[in-house]
Amino acid sequence: MRLNKIFKNTLLVLAACLVLSACATKKEVATDIQGQMQGDVYTGTDTVEYLAEGVPDRVFFATNESILTTASRETLRAQAAWLRKNPNINVVLEGHADERGTREYNLALGERRANAAKDYLMTYGISSDRITVLSYGKERPVDSGSNPLAWSKNRRSVTVKAN
Amino acid sequence: MLKKILTLLLILIPINANALIEVDITRGNLNPLPLAVSPLSIDEESRKGFEKILKKENIGAEISNIVENNLRTSGLFNPLDKKAFLQAPDIANLKPRFEDWNLIKAQALITGKVNYVDDKLRVEFRLWDVLAAKEMMALAFTTVPNNWRRVGHIISDKVYERLTGEKGYFDTRIIYVSEEGPKTQRIKKLAIMDQDGANNKFLTLGNELVLTPRFNPASQMVTYLSYFKNMPRVYLLDIETGTQEVVGDFPGMTFAPRFSPDGKKIIMSFAKDGKSDIYTMDLENRIVEKITNHPSIDTSPSYSPDGKYITFNSDRSGYQQIYVMKNDGTDVKRISFGNGLYGTPVWSPRGDLIAFTKLHKGKFYIGVMRTDGSGERLLTENYYQEAPSWSPNGRVLIFYRETKTNSKGEGFSAKLWSIDLTGYNERQIKTPTDASDPSWSSLLSN
Numbered sequence: 001m002r003l004n005k006i007f008k009n010t011l012l013v014l015a016a017c018l019v020l021s022a023c024a025t026k027k028e029v030a031t032d033i034q035g036q037m038q039g040d041v042y043t044g045t046d047t048v049e050y051l052a053e054g055v056p057d058r059v060f061f062a063t064n065e066s067i068l069t070t071a072s073r074e075t076l077r078a079q080a081a082w083l084r085k086n087p088n089i090n091v092v093l094e095g096h097a098d099e100r101g102t103r104e105y106n107l108a109l110g111e112r113r114a115n116a117a118k119d120y121l122m123t124y125g126i127s128s129d130r131i132t133v134l135s136y137g138k139e140r141p142v143d144s145g146s147n148p149l150a151w152s153k154n155r156r157s158v159t160v161k162a163n
Numbered sequence: 164m165l166k167k168i169l170t171l172l173l174i175l176i177p178i179n180a181n182a183l184i185e186v187d188i189t190r191g192n193l194n195p196l197p198l199a200v201s202p203l204s205i206d207e208e209s210r211k212g213f214e215k216i217l218k219k220e221n222i223g224a225e226i227s228n229i230v231e232n233n234l235r236t237s238g239l240f241n242p243l244d245k246k247a248f249l250q251a252p253d254i255a256n257l258k259p260r261f262e263d264w265n266l267i268k269a270q271a272l273i274t275g276k277v278n279y280v281d282d283k284l285r286v287e288f289r290l291w292d293v294l295a296a297k298e299m300m301a302l303a304f305t306t307v308p309n310n311w312r313r314v315g316h317i318i319s320d321k322v323y324e325r326l327t328g329e330k331g332y333f334d335t336r337i338i339y340v341s342e343e344g345p346k347t348q349r350i351k352k353l354a355i356m357d358q359d360g361a362n363n364k365f366l367t368l369g370n371e372l373v374l375t376p377r378f379n380p381a382s383q384m385v386t387y388l389s390y391f392k393n394m395p396r397v398y399l400l401d402i403e404t405g406t407q408e409v410v411g412d413f414p415g416m417t418f419a420p421r422f423s424p425d426g427k428k429i430i431m432s433f434a435k436d437g438k439s440d441i442y443t444m445d446l447e448n449r450i451v452e453k454i455t456n457h458p459s460i461d462t463s464p465s466y467s468p469d470g471k472y473i474t475f476n477s478d479r480s481g482y483q484q485i486y487v488m489k490n491d492g493t494d495v496k497r498i499s500f501g502n503g504l505y506g507t508p509v510w511s512p513r514g515d516l517i518a519f520t521k522l523h524k525g526k527f528y529i530g531v532m533r534t535d536g537s538g539e540r541l542l543t544e545n546y547y548q549e550a551p552s553w554s555p556n557g558r559v560l561i562f563y564r565e566t567k568t569n570s571k572g573e574g575f576s577a578k579l580w581s582i583d584l585t586g587y588n589e590r591q592i593k594t595p596t597d598a599s600d601p602s603w604s605s606l607l608s609n
Contacts, residue, residue: 104419
């Protein structure tokens with residue numbers, strides 16, 4: 001286990017399609033921020049994609065937090081039900097932070113957020129074998145804006161099909 | 164490669180005279196010392212020889228331009244306009260007419276000579292105290308012609324050291340992350356350049372996301388985070404050979420790596436189950452040790468220069484703060500108590516200060532505090548900036564700064580900046596692309 005793998009000049013590796021969620025449709029920036037945020041948690045649907053009908057792919061967080069909101073729990077219960085119905089599907093939980101934090105802390109925060117989602121899926125009967133956690137910190141925002149609404153969309157954990 | 168470059172002969176010519184000029188390094192650039200950098204003189208035969216090899220019309224003038232630029236950017240010196248110089252470079256190097264240099268208000272004068280000898284570049288230079296009419300220092304170097312830029316940096320370091328009493332930081336390199344493309348899909352590559360931005364070179368191709376490169380003390384190895392195969396792990400890269408390896412065999416993300424001051428260990432965070440703890444791995448025997456054990460996020464570790472202590476970032480109090488502990492993880496003490504959040508602590512190579520990023524009321528600051536947390540001083544405020552890295556003499560910090568985008572999400576940029584410990588002399592360091600996560604090497608010619 002201590003043996004290190006040596007990759008000699010492995011840099012010439014295929015470009016990986018890192019983020020599946022980046023193709024989210026972008027609408028005009030909403031004028032009614034109130035309607036899209038509760039506290040500073042995003043409640044809109046602009047960036048949300050669906051794993052199946054009625055199964056949103058992502059949950060959102062407050063600044064510096066990894067606590068799941070009531071809406072997030074509802075989303076994750078729908079994901080858990082869908083995963084139980086599709087036992088051959090595995091998922092990657094991609095945790096993200098907004099740009100208003102230091103890079104290294106944000107990597108840890110993204111990991112903590114994705115794990116909050118993972119823990120919840122597990123309490124609804126999804127085996128940890130089927131879940132991989134991957135943090136992107138602040139590296140892959142969906143909204144490039146420098147405003148509270150954009151940041152709220154970026155503080156997220158996105159469930160992505162792994163196979 | 165660096166070792167080869169370091170085959171640089173340094174011949175000391177006797178030094179006489181006591182320094183009468185002194186530059187107070189702690190005061191910033193309020194009153195930079197006026198000095199004259201006379202172009203290094205060169206005979207016609209040598210000039211032609213170097214023109215052929217280096218494609219530079221006058222290598223003597225090029226080297227003195229490097230010296231002039233270094234001294235100016237330090238903020239401590241004010242190199243005077245060459246047009247005002249009265250004495251020819253070759254004569255000045257033999258015996259300056261001090262009245263002439265005094266007339267243009269130069270307090271110090273640098274002269275020198277370049278020769279092409281046996282396919283080598285031979286440079287000699289002298290530093291003169293104009294007011295005292297005395298030679299302060301004389302040195303000569305012989306090296307391969309391709310090293311001409313480094314000769315300029317070494318001369319700058321010698322002059323800086325003679326006039327300030329502290330080691331310079333010009334013969335150094337910066338490793339950083341080059342950034343391109345839209346903010347939502349940045350392409351990031353490791354890049355390396357000389358401290359003044361010259362000789363920029365990319366070390367990775369941008370196929371995978373790379374972050375936070377840091378030099379080892381010998382500046383030949385780099386540890387960094389790579390998302391190779393979508394698995395964020397700490398890697399070790401040999402700059403010369405391009406060989407890379409994963410550091411350790413962790414079942415999850417490792418990040419925030421740095422070398423220990425003796426270069427034998429890598430210290431980093433490992434994230435698992437929503438918790439991040441600090442670990443070290445010995446590079447010789449591959450033994451992994453867990454240093455912190457707490458359900459919080461513990462990250463951004465940095466050793467004290469004697470290796471006995473570690474400063475790190477933790478949110479165990481509820482929010483990001485800076486802590487110091489012994490190198491075995493015991494005796495953990497919180498040291499940041501001001502308003503706001505604190506991150507990215509880095510121990511100064513002098514040992515006396517810790518530089519950090521602070522987030523308070525929507526602004527980001529780069530600051531320093533003593534190692535017990537007292538004497539907090541904020542050096543610069545901006546919309547977004549973070550990740551300070553120390554110059555090897557502990558006098559300058561390099562960091563990166565990002566701009567706010569407009570309402571359409573446009574106008575994003577990331578650039579490298581430096582600032583003196585005094586809080587003066589803030590400068591952008593030009594890079595061919597956007598840039599972030601800079602790390603300063605040690606002095607290469609030490």
